[in-house]
Amino acid sequence: MNTQAQNYWDAFWNSKEKPTSVSAWQFGGNADELAKLVMDGVKTATCSGHIFYEIEREPLPKVDDYSIVLNSSDEPLCIIRTTEVTICPLNKVSEAFAYDEGEGDRSYNYWKSVHVQFFTKALIEIDLEFSEDMLLVCERFELINVK
Numbered sequence: 001m002n003t004q005a006q007n008y009w010d011a012f013w014n015s016k017e018k019p020t021s022v023s024a025w026q027f028g029g030n031a032d033e034l035a036k037l038v039m040d041g042v043k044t045a046t047c048s049g050h051i052f053y054e055i056e057r058e059p060l061p062k063v064d065d066y067s068i069v070l071n072s073s074d075e076p077l078c079i080i081r082t083t084e085v086t087i088c089p090l091n092k093v094s095e096a097f098a099y100d101e102g103e104g105d106r107s108y109n110y111w112k113s114v115h116v117q118f119f120t121k122a123l124i125e126i127d128l129e130f131s132e133d134m135l136l137v138c139e140r141f142e143l144i145n146v147k
Contacts (some may be wrong), residue, residue: 005068008076012145024076029118031072034103038069039078039146043102049119050087050135055126061085061139077147084140090115091132100140126130 001009005024021069027034037043053060065082092114098111120130 001068002070002074002108004074005076008147009068009079012079019063019064019066022066022068024070026070026074028122029114031070035069035071035077037102038080038143039145043100044142045097045100045102045138047093047097047101047115047136047138049122049139051128052122053137060137066144067141070084072108079144080141081144082141084138086138087135088138089133090119090136093136093138097138097140100116104107107131 001022003025009018009022009024010078025068028048034043034046050060052058061082063082067080067082068076069078069080071077083115093111095107095108098108099106101111103114104110114133116130119134
């Protein structure tokens, strides 16, 4: 976590007992646009490829994890708390989840098109092939604070 994100986190909790699990990250794709959707209360869900957690040896997110959402310049914008985590094949993601991701026209077709394109490109970069049944880590979250 960078210094700006750490300072924001510390200032938000001030004298209250701070949760121990926090990370700071940007959304993939268009970090600024997606962060704005979160701050506007439109985006309440996100997903990532399970394979990337395995490759990077990162722990999977869990309920009550906190995250500081960063913009494309790595500046902290808001704090979210994970409320639900499920693992699901991309081709089994529900229309409700696609809607809660808040992107485009919020339709399942838009969601699927954008995510197939995103994951295909990301997997090619690590010499892997896209498959519609690739496992996704699907998270729902709530907005805790906007800077």
